[in-house]
Amino acid sequence: xxxxVVHFSAPSFVVIxxxxxxxxxxxxxxxxxxxxxxxxxxxxxxxxxxQIDLTIAxxxxxxxxxxxxxxxxxxxxxxxxxxxxxxQHRLGQRRADAADIPRIYWGSAFIDQLPRFRxxxxxxxxxxxxxxxxxxxxxxxxxxxxxxxxPKAGFAFGDLIGFKRETNFGRWFxxxxxPDPNNLAYTALALPLHIDLTNQELVPGYQFLHCYRNxxxxxxxxxxxxxxxxxxxREQEPAVFAILLNTIIPSRFHDQxxxxxxxxxLIRLNDKGELQEFLLNAxxxxxxxMEEDSMLAFYQAYQWLMRRxxxxxxxxxxxxxxxxxxxxxxxxxLHGRTxxxxxxxxxxxxxxxxxxxxxxxxxRKLAESS
Amino acid sequence: xxxxVVHFSAPSFVVIxxxxxxxxxxxxxxxxxxxxxxxxxxxxxxxxxxQIDLTIAxxxxxxxxxxxxxxxxxxxxxxxxxxxxxxQHRLGQRRADAADIPRIYWGSAFIDQLPRFRxxxxxxxxxxxxxxxxxxxxxxxxxxxxxxxxPKAGFAFGDLIGFKRETNFGRWFxxxxxPDPNNLAYTALALPLHIDLTNQELVPGYQFLHCYRNxxxxxxxxxxxxxxxxxxxREQEPAVFAILLNTIIPSRFHDQxxxxxxxxxLIRLNDKGELQEFLLNAxxxxxxxMEEDSMLAFYQAYQWLMRRxxxxxxxxxxxxxxxxxxxxxxxxxLHGRTxxxxxxxxxxxxxxxxxxxxxxxxxRKLAESS
Numbered sequence: 015x016x017x018x019v020v021h022f023s024a025p026s027f028v029v030i031x032x033x034x035x036x037x038x039x040x041x042x043x044x045x046x047x048x049x050x051x052x053x054x055x056x057x058x059x060x061x062x063x064x065q066i067d068l069t070i071a072x073x074x075x076x077x078x079x080x081x082x083x084x085x086x087x088x089x090x091x092x093x094x095x096x097x098x099x100x101x102q103h104r105l106g107q108r109r110a111d112a113a114d115i116p117r118i119y120w121g122s123a124f125i126d127q128l129p130r131f132r133x134x135x136x137x138x139x140x141x142x143x144x145x146x147x148x149x150x151x152x153x154x155x156x157x158x159x160x161x162x163x164x165p166k167a168g169f170a171f172g173d174l175i176g177f178k179r180e181t182n183f184g185r186w187f188x189x190x191x192x193p194d195p196n197n198l199a200y201t202a203l204a205l206p207l208h209i210d211l212t213n214q215e216l217v218p219g220y221q222f223l224h225c226y227r228n229x230x231x232x233x234x235x236x237x238x239x240x241x242x243x244x245x246x247x248r249e250q251e252p253a254v255f256a257i258l259l260n261t262i263i264p265s266r267f268h269d270q271x272x273x274x275x276x277x278x279x280l281i282r283l284n285d286k287g288e289l290q291e292f293l294l295n296a297x298x299x300x301x302x303x304m305e306e307d308s309m310l311a312f313y314q315a316y317q318w319l320m321r322r323x324x325x326x327x328x329x330x331x332x333x334x335x336x337x338x339x340x341x342x343x344x345x346x347x348l349h350g351r352t353x354x355x356x357x358x359x360x361x362x363x364x365x366x367x368x369x370x371x372x373x374x375x376x377x378r379k380l381a382e383s384s
Numbered sequence: 385x386x387x388x389v390v391h392f393s394a395p396s397f398v399v400i401x402x403x404x405x406x407x408x409x410x411x412x413x414x415x416x417x418x419x420x421x422x423x424x425x426x427x428x429x430x431x432x433x434x435q436i437d438l439t440i441a442x443x444x445x446x447x448x449x450x451x452x453x454x455x456x457x458x459x460x461x462x463x464x465x466x467x468x469x470x471x472q473h474r475l476g477q478r479r480a481d482a483a484d485i486p487r488i489y490w491g492s493a494f495i496d497q498l499p500r501f502r503x504x505x506x507x508x509x510x511x512x513x514x515x516x517x518x519x520x521x522x523x524x525x526x527x528x529x530x531x532x533x534x535p536k537a538g539f540a541f542g543d544l545i546g547f548k549r550e551t552n553f554g555r556w557f558x559x560x561x562x563p564d565p566n567n568l569a570y571t572a573l574a575l576p577l578h579i580d581l582t583n584q585e586l587v588p589g590y591q592f593l594h595c596y597r598n599x600x601x602x603x604x605x606x607x608x609x610x611x612x613x614x615x616x617x618r619e620q621e622p623a624v625f626a627i628l629l630n631t632i633i634p635s636r637f638h639d640q641x642x643x644x645x646x647x648x649x650l651i652r653l654n655d656k657g658e659l660q661e662f663l664l665n666a667x668x669x670x671x672x673x674m675e676e677d678s679m680l681a682f683y684q685a686y687q688w689l690m691r692r693x694x695x696x697x698x699x700x701x702x703x704x705x706x707x708x709x710x711x712x713x714x715x716x717x718l719h720g721r722t723x724x725x726x727x728x729x730x731x732x733x734x735x736x737x738x739x740x741x742x743x744x745x746x747x748r749k750l751a752e753s754s
Binding site for chain 2: 025026038039040042043046047053055056057058059060062063064066068103105106107108109111113176177178179180181182184194195196197198200201206214215216262264267268269271272273274275276277285296297298299300301302303304305306309310313314316317320321324369370371372374375378379382
């Protein structure tokens with residue numbers, strides 16, 4: 015990848031590479047993003063756009079196969095832009111990102127292909143850790159197995175990735191039947207498929223749920239890929255999809271210490287129009303407050319969605335064994351459990367969250383070193 | 385506030401109160417939000433919309449001044465809706481929320497009215513704590529003074545409100561001149577006005593910055609209310625405002641351990657069209673990647689904004705004394721500092737974040753008890 019030709023025709027440079035690629039770069043873009051204006055130690059931008067003439071033009075410039083050198087009128091030392099840097103920063107396309115891993119959506123047949131990794135392998139091999147995180151982004155659901163027989167083993171595993179996301183339940187939570195529960199998870203009741211903490215401004219990204227005791231009858235774990243459900247919905251019932259995308263509903267959790275509320279639609283897209291998050295939690299749904307004339311249509315769409323989510327073709331069911339930890343995208347994959355009988359044995363899980371930003375960051379750093 | 389008349393005319397109930405107010409409630413809304421369907425201990429919703437007939441109608445109903453009693457065909461016990469509950473949940477309006485505190489935007493004259501509270505008063509009086517948090521939401525900037533002469537005194541103060549938001553810098557960060565800084569805050573350089581951690585998916589809500597040593601020359605703190613700047617911008621230059629609202633730009637922080645990136649516009653509105661957050665950090669701005677044909681217009685708008693932010697009419701400047709802590713809305717109020725001379729004395733601050741959700745939750749709980 016070498017530069018073949020560069021010419022400046024105000025306001026932009028045109029660069030042509032030897033593979034035939036061609037791109038235009040406004041002079042102000044190159045001046046503002048001069049690689050030498052990054053702080054040497056912090057890599058933070060130190061130039062000040064407020065001081066730069068937006069119609070800036072080069073005093074002179076010259077190109078070699080490897081780089082473009084520009085003498086800016088307001089700088090003493092020429093600025094250097096490598097052929098690779100220019101190619102990577104062609105306008106109108108996002109820079110390559112190791113964390114941009116295409117998702118593969120799934121239904122009930124996924125139970126036979128569920129990715130599983132040994133905890134020790136992730137701990138001793140950064141390549142295995144990287145493969146695990148890629149699978150997590152791709153499928154949104156992975157099992158880590160052979161964790162040490164220690165309630166804290168799953169929690170310690172998270173340190174391989176990043177810091178935990180604290181919530182009003184603390185830096186971790188224990189799922190077991192408790193007296194005076196402040197959350198339905200702390201009962202022995204069945205938990206229908208849901209997303210955790212939809213009442214938060216930022217709903218936690220990934221959930222890690224480590225099963226360290228499971229001798230009770232019942233208590234199977236259930237999962238469904240909401241992005242598969244939404245993809246089918248978008249195709250088959252675009253009007254329903256549009257209602258769920260555009261109706262903002264309130265969610266709320268409250269107990270003795272907290273009263274945490276947020277308002278959001280059930281489905282959110284990213285700026286490319288792709289599914290970004292799915293935020294259904296019937297238990298934390300607060301009383302809706304849309305206008306009466308949009309309410310019946312919302313209830314129809316919402317019930318349609320809830321019924322569709324129970325279609326067995328979307329769901330997988332499995333019993334977690336002691337020493338297994340499920341890791342899943344809490345803004346994509348719904349989780350729940352069947353009821354269990356607390357008199358037949360202990361069922362104890364320890365859970366925590368790590369947000370999407372930290373998972374993506376770890377993927378980028380592992381990609382750099384692999 | 386008493387009920388005067390209720391009648392059902394499918395699909396809705398009409399309620400008229402003795403103050404003349406009138407409201408309509410679809411039957412499905414009342415059935416789905418039956419107060420007796422909240423779990424007694426957790427206050428979570430236990431009804432299952434998927435099982436309810438959307439065209440449900442009452443088997444019978446009767447109203448008194450105090451409540452509406454409905455016998456639903458699919459329930460054995462009549463459901464009760466108090467007059468107050470119905471009035472509070474009239475459709476198309478949000479439920480009253482103690483955390484909905486109107487903001488007052490400010491410019492340079494604010495320096496003479498900056499709200500200040502003694503730390504001990506907030507610690508001993510929940511009413512003072514409540515008043516402090518209301519001022520924080522209203523103005524976005526408050527000073528807590530007379531903190532104990534202890535680097536951890538400001539950190540401990542945060543426990544009055546809620547748990548801290550951890551970031552890649554930890555649960556707290558120390559601002560002082562360091563060798564090998566991974567952030568410009570850890571140098572003695574001037575820091576122009578900015579928002580912290582714009583490279584995060586959720587930019588931290590409130591920043592607490594406790595000054596426990598300040599003997600250096602220079603190092604004045606500077607602040608500006610970006611919502612005042614944006615309000616003026618929206619009125620005076622709607623086209624510039626629209627560009628900043630609609631252009632998504634990438635931000636990035638990277639060091640040895642992390643590479644955290646996010647993409648967002650500089651200004652975001654809430655679902656009522658009000659200013660929700662302002663996310664400018666020139667240092668963390670990554671290389672923009674919009675199409676060439678929208679780039680020059682973006683640079684014009686961005687430079688216009690950056691220059692406007694330096695207008696002295698928006699800025700306040702003050703020197704923090706040891707024992708003072710500034711608390712500010714990090715998604716509204718820009719902060720920075722003038723350069724200081726690390727050879728003239730120590731300048732040490734300890735900072736941390738608490739998110740908007742926890743601040744709002746504390747306000748709601750304080751309102752309940754006051």
